[in-house]
Amino acid sequence: MRFFCFFLLLIFIFSCSNSKTNRTNLIDFVPENTSIIIKTSHLESLKSSINNSDFLQIISKNNSYKNLENKLESLSLLNPTSAILICFSEDLNDSLQYSIITKYNNGLFLTDSLPNYTEETLNYKNKTITKSTINNNIFYSTIVDSTFFASSSRTHIDNLFDNSNKPDALEKIYNTASNDKTCSVIVKPNNTLIKSFFIKDSLSLKTFTNYIVVDVEMGQNELYFNGITKASDSTESLINIFKNTVPQDNQIQSITPSNSDGFMSFTFNNFKTIETNLAKFNKKDSIASSTTLFDDIIEVGVIYEAKNRAIALNSIDVIATNDALLSEKNKIETYREIDIYNFSQPLLFAETFNPLITYNNTNVYCVLDNFFVFAPNTEILQSIIANYQNKTTVADKAYFKNIKEKLSDAASLLQVTNASTLKSILNKNFKESQNYKLADYNASAIQFIYDNNFAHVNGIIKKSKTKSSIHSVSEELHIKLDINLLTNPQFVKNHITKQKEIIVQDVNNNLYLISNKGKILWKKQLQGPILGNVEQIDIYKNGRLQLAFATPNRVYVIARNGKNVAPFPAKFNDEITQPLAVFDYDKRKNYRLLVTQGKNVLMYNVQAKIVKGFTFKSANNAIACQPKHFRIGSKDYITFKTKNKLYILDRIGKTRVTPKTSSNYSNQPIYLYNNTFTTTTLNGDLISVDTKGNVSTKTLNLSEKHHIETTSKTLVAQSENKLSIKNKTIELDFGDYSNPKLFYINNKIYVSITDLQSHKIYLYDSQSKLLPNFPVYGNSSITLDNIDKDQNLEFVTKGESNSIILYQIN
Known part of the structure; x- marks a missing residue:
């Protein structure tokens, strides 16, 4: 009984039903101006369903229905053994009145030993009427032709004895109601109780139909109703x-x-x-x-x-x-x-x-x-x-x-x-x-x-239940800039929140830092386009991270607030030709910044001063890829290559390993794969050099325009429309593909690739299986990470020429 009135609220708004009365049935006793009828064959079951309904308990705090609950307190006195009707109507003063109709039985109305209950007997046209009061709520009741009738309105009781017939339409509608559902509800829309169940204010329930009847099934987390409406x-x-x-x-x-x-x-x-x-x-x-x-x-x-x-x-x-x-x-x-x-x-x-x-x-x-x-x-x-x-x-x-x-x-x-x-x-x-x-x-x-x-x-x-097994992909942010993008968006770490933010550059060389809620935190004009990815360093060794990168004539270190960190930016007269390489040899935040200019590699410290102990002077040709640092055992290796020579140096720039054979190299990066320095040749062969200079070659059947990326044990290669992950090859649709990208997150490997022609982003697992709900729309390679406090992974990509899209894998 406790939340019974709140179920009525639901019915008022979302239900439909019809009914018709005849004096031989319960419907015959329904008051003439009734606008809503609830029928149930199992009152206690209905009460229990209402009390356990999550939705009805949520809306139970409404004052209108708290008042209705108090009015319906008389229902707690009833113990019907058959169907019961609960009717609602308004009197001439627009006050809500209720009536209860059911077949009489000896145990129906038990009032013995009830506290705060009084009653008196009234007579009307030789009929006996009982006036009951419980907790200051008054209702009237009588028995007519073995039918118990109770109402908050004395007028309804008086009119009951007039035996007026009900409209045929109401009776036909009532006969369609089920007897085995939680309840059935009949609504006459021409009433002031229910204003609408539509979004649109122009759709008035009053003018929508004449009668609505539905059978209602109620569970703890759901309410279903079905029936008919007729006008x-x-x-x-x-x-x-x-x-x-x-x-x-x-x-x-x-x-x-x-x-x-x-x-x-x-x-x-x-x-x-x-x-x-x-x-x-x-x-x-x-x-x-x-x-x-x-x-x-x-x-x-x-x-x-x-x-x-x-x-x-x-x-x-x-x-x-x-x-x-x-x-x-x-x-x-x-x-x-x-x-x-x-x-x-x-x-x-x-x-x-x-x-x-x-x-x-x-x-x-x-x-x-x-x-x-x-x-x-x-x-x-x-x-x-x-x-x-x-x-x-x-x-x-x-x-x-x-x-x-x-x-x-x-x-x-x-x-x-x-x-x-x-x-x-x-x-x-x-x-x-x-x-x-x-x-x-x-x-x-x-x-x-x-x-x-x-x-x-x-x-x-x-009520919806989120299942962790559902890997839907949702667009969380779509951020538009005033100017077209120049670089692909990437994630950077916010050292304050420990979450990730987005950094991107536009064609006017403005750099943007954007929160993971889509707010542009700052915009900064740079001297030229950023080469490669933005790195992060802790220049003061205090947990605060800065952004570090190179443009063709500058090396920047920028604080999270967008301000330059002195003495940067460092200016260069000669062009910087490869992305800035950042080395932290011993993980002690003693950073080394490697600047590549054609054949030359220059090493700087965080004071923007040349590291004098680094003795490497010049390569034999223009350096073709970003320098990288690897550690094998206790030894450090600095690697880069030209079109025909692979350099493997120690910390001070001296040759540590000399490959025993030379090749014509591609422009692909050098990776540490299976403890060997691995890259590719122009012909698409995989070249691996161990720490003793031994060279091994593996034919991958890659075209001249190919891309590779590796972890320590996983190799990904892309050539034309073929993508290879470990030893499995996937044939993609013919298109214009970005470099494949490999991510290792939460002990799982993910491989992404984007078809720039059809604007489709693909994401695979380590077994070459496409993740559910991919491909999705995108115009660049992606950066994948967990950027906030939940467990879902997010990735960022270009949308239109001036927009960034942030997706979430749920």
Whole structure:
């Protein structure tokens, strides 16, 4: 009983049902102005279900229903052995009244030894009425034809003896209710208790239909309801606009971003039919259309994003619908290879589909396969395009797939809401607003499927459970800069939060530090483009990290606040030709900064002074790759190469290992692989040199344009459309591929590669298996890491030419 009234709240907002009374049945005793009827054959089971419902307990703090709970205290006195009806109505003073109807039995109403209970006997037209008071709440009861009737209204008791007949429609609806569900609910929408269960304020429940009846199944984490709704054959009820139409499959969820507030979809097999029905409902004299845009449309959807709306048309003839938009082909931009056009008729949808659509600010549109999407601005269209391409729409989410199991594929009208919108709808129906904790209710839905002069109703409210086994990929941030990007974004560590942030450079050589929430922390003008990746050092040995890198004529060390660390930047007259190499030989933060200029390698300390003990002067040709430092045992090795010579030096720049044979080398880096210094030749062979200078060659059948990357025991190679991980080769689609990148995180190996031609990012495990939900959209190689406090991995990439995308692998 404790949360019984809160279940009523749910029903008020999300349920549908019908009923009709006859004096031989319980429905015969329902008061004439009743607007809501709850029927259950198992009152105690209903009470228990309500008390254990997570959703109902969340909303139980609402004052309106606390008051209702107090009023319904009399239910705690009842012990029915058969079905019971609980009815709600309003009196002439707009006060809520309830009535309880059930078959009488000797143990039904036990009041012995009840504290705070009093009663007195009243007489009315030779009938006996009992007036009961419990904790200052008064109700009246009587027995008529073996039926027990109790009500908070004396008027209802008096009218009971008039034996007036109930409308046939109510009786027919009531007979459709089940006897074996948690309960059934009948709603007459023309009442002041329920304002709406729609997102749109223009959709009034009062004008939607005449009767709604649903059977409700209630679990601890979910509420399901299904039934029918019926309106008289007139133009007064909105549900009848679907008369003589055939419901189609709802597909708008396939283009609705998962971070939207929800969507509404309505379908029809013939636009002219629903156009005629809408004209009658809106009492329009003329139904002549001035456009052919909707002739081949079978579904119209509204996507909700805060106060903005996007409208989507689902076409069965894309060519014909495009032809209807020939006069609207004023392209304003292209986003992810999708053209976006101006739209000159922002009032068209409201004029055509009122009151289903009242939004009149659709100024731009695009085409996504069979969907024509209209929105107020390009930002909303870009979000829809990105989520559609990334497969991060509502349809792709596990929580929607879970609720979809309880819904029909085809519905005349479907509404799906997120947690925030669910809360908003709840607050529409209450006198006071509450901040309900509904974050786990990611998707709630109600749908109407029109049939022969009635409509089926299905609905679900379900708590989502996140499963760690689900590796969905979601777009967490899409950061746009004013200028195109020059470098690929990468992660750097925030030494304060221990989390990761994003660093990137634009074509004007501005360097940006961006938080993992998408906030630009600072922007700094540099002298030239950054060579290679940005390194991090602790120059003061105090735990604070700085950014270190080279441009063609500068070496920078920058603090986290964006300020230069003196004496940097160091200026160079001759061009720096390779990325800055940072060595920390003994892990004591005594850093050495190696600057490559053509044939020369210069070693600096953190005071920007030349390290005099480093004696290497010049290579035989221009150095072809970034110098690297490796330690094997207790010995240090500094490596780099030219086009025909591999240099392996000690700390002071003297030759430590001389390869016994020479080769024509590629420009690929040198790696320490299986304790050998490993790189490739121009012909694509793998060259390995051990610490004694012995050289081994392995044919990999790589083309001249190839890429490799290794860990100590894992080799990844890419040549044309073939990607090899360890000893397994994957044939990719032909394309233009970025360098493969290898990540070792949490004792797992990940390999990424991006097709720059088709804008697809692939991510594989060490067994060459593509991770679930890949590929995703991207225009550069990625950086993969765990950037925040959760356990999910994130990766960053280029989006459009001026944007950064941060993804999360859930």
